[in-house]
């Protein structure tokens with residue numbers, strides 16, 4: 001979207017109720033910033049040209065004549081990074097349902113059209129109808145929305161394969177496993193978000209769609225929805241709805257079992273290599289229960305004491321999320337109670353995981369990355385590991401001490417994975433890409449973030465250690481990883497109307513960058529370099545590199561003071577999912593994060609003139625605490 005000339009309404013400040021501040025935005029809200037002037041922000045995909053739309057509909061394009069309205073905007077806003085996410089059920093204060101069956105149908109139809117166009121563009125010979133698989137997590141809105149998705153896919157002329165309850169990585173695998181090899185797949189999930197939410201993730205054989213591709217699909221769906229609502233004819237009649245039920249999860253589970261058996265190659269019981277191991281799974285009532293009965297049990301593990309395996313779309317126990325404190329502490333307790341060798345925590349759709357070792361230590365975030373790095377570095381000495389830029393300095397040291405290279409990159413699992421793909425293309429061997437949220441992808445596994453596959457790697461290592469006579473357990477592999485002395489994550493909600501939130505997020509983040517570049521925040525220096533495999537960590541985060549699909553503005557800043565020298569960092573970015581700005585900090589000195597928050601408050605927020613547009617209460621509270 002080009003810099004707009006819109007004057008923003010002055011919102012009411014949530015903390016002080018001021019609402020009569022003079023407008024601070026000039027006619028061009030980006031005028032003050034020379035680096036932003038005249039540069040279109042890639043916040044919205046351009047509208048399709050008439051030609052492009054004709055290619056879709058095969059005739060004159062009636063959509064371009066439909067003017068945008070608030071409903072269209074709300075459909076476009078369902079794009080959340082690389083996913084579609086929205087409210088599917090009533091029950092959230094201040095939020096109405098925006099992911100309705102009709103909207104889901106329009107999005108599914110547009111995805112199918114997009115797939116068909118992509119296949120044609122790539123010159124893939126058409127072998128009849130496009131085949132699309134579909135899976136979902138157990139959310140209560142799932143069955144109703146699924147019917148709508150099937151209708152959208154059928155309307156676009158696809159053959160639909162219904163996998164039923166499935167995981168996100170399994171959906172991708174259904175496009176590459178030879179006996180299935182669907183052209184594309186859709187997973188209906190809202191990951192760890194509350195039961196009222198739902199969403200869609202899209203895959204082709206090349207992997208998950210990027211943010212700009214999802215943006216394009218949502219934009220098209222918004223116009224299709226409006227056209228339909230206005231009664232404009234844009235396609236033939238809806239074909240009769242037939243879906244083919246397919247038991248893909250059994251095939252996928254067998255695939256995981258085969259990997260475990262082959263790689264452990266147990267000398268005495270090849271088919272049951274997990275005999276003698278107690279493993280606790282906490283599926284959080286999401287889609288991950290299959291891993292217990294269809295993988296671990298069949299390989300001989302004792303999974304007695306596992307938690308929340310039954311799918312329940314109301315998630316009655318806790319949020320299925322390896323970052324969730326309750327999920328982790330319940331799993332730790334179960335591991336200790338049952339004297340288990342390992343505990344596993346999956347998120348709802350199993351693209352993320354965390355583990356607990358036999359001593360009850362939670363291994364998620366940086367620790368999980370360290371554990372996976374130590375395994376992968378043994379297999380691929382000297383490899384580069386890509387993570388998001390919220391990883392600790394200690395993690396960089398841990399990877400370097402094992403001969404690896406650490407590339408710190410943009411937050412967002414797709415960004416991290418794409419960076420790894422790019423590095424490999426550039427000749428920099430990169431086998432592991434992991435986000436601190438628990439998304440982890442391996443080069444050996446299609447660069448796919450698969451929480452179950454990550455756990456498979458850890459289990460194989462655990463058994464191998466035992467086979468060579470070590471009783472130390474997998475926790476011993478990360479004994480040398482130091483925890484940061486302090487770390488904090490705070491949020492600043494954006495107070496503008498939703499349609500301006502992205503733009504305001506850009507403005508706040510870029511204004512802070514400008515202050516830092518001008519030296520107004522003493523001891524703060526932007527962390528950026530152009531080399532991706534230096535051993536002390538690196539960060540390419542230019543935000544305006546046209547080669548990179550920018551979904552959110554973000555910067556990491558090194559922070560020093562006169563007493564300690566460089567003692568920490570602050571990472572500031574637009575949230576991918578919500579109208580807020582995320583602020584992460586780490587420091588190696590006690591009180592360091594609070595000192596960073598004070599500088600942010602006093603030298604930036606209080607003076608930048610943007611305070612009216614963001615809720616700074618969390619920063620203020622943290623800065624003045626203690």
Ligand SMILES: O=P(O)(O)OC[C@H]1O[C@H](O)[C@H](O)[C@@H](O)[C@@H]1O
Pocket residue numbers: 411412413414435437439574575576577578582
């Ligand atoms: O921007 P936020 O709201 O913090 O969310 C950011 C996170 O969202 C999801 O969980 C994605 O899977 C992560 O890759 C991303 O880092």
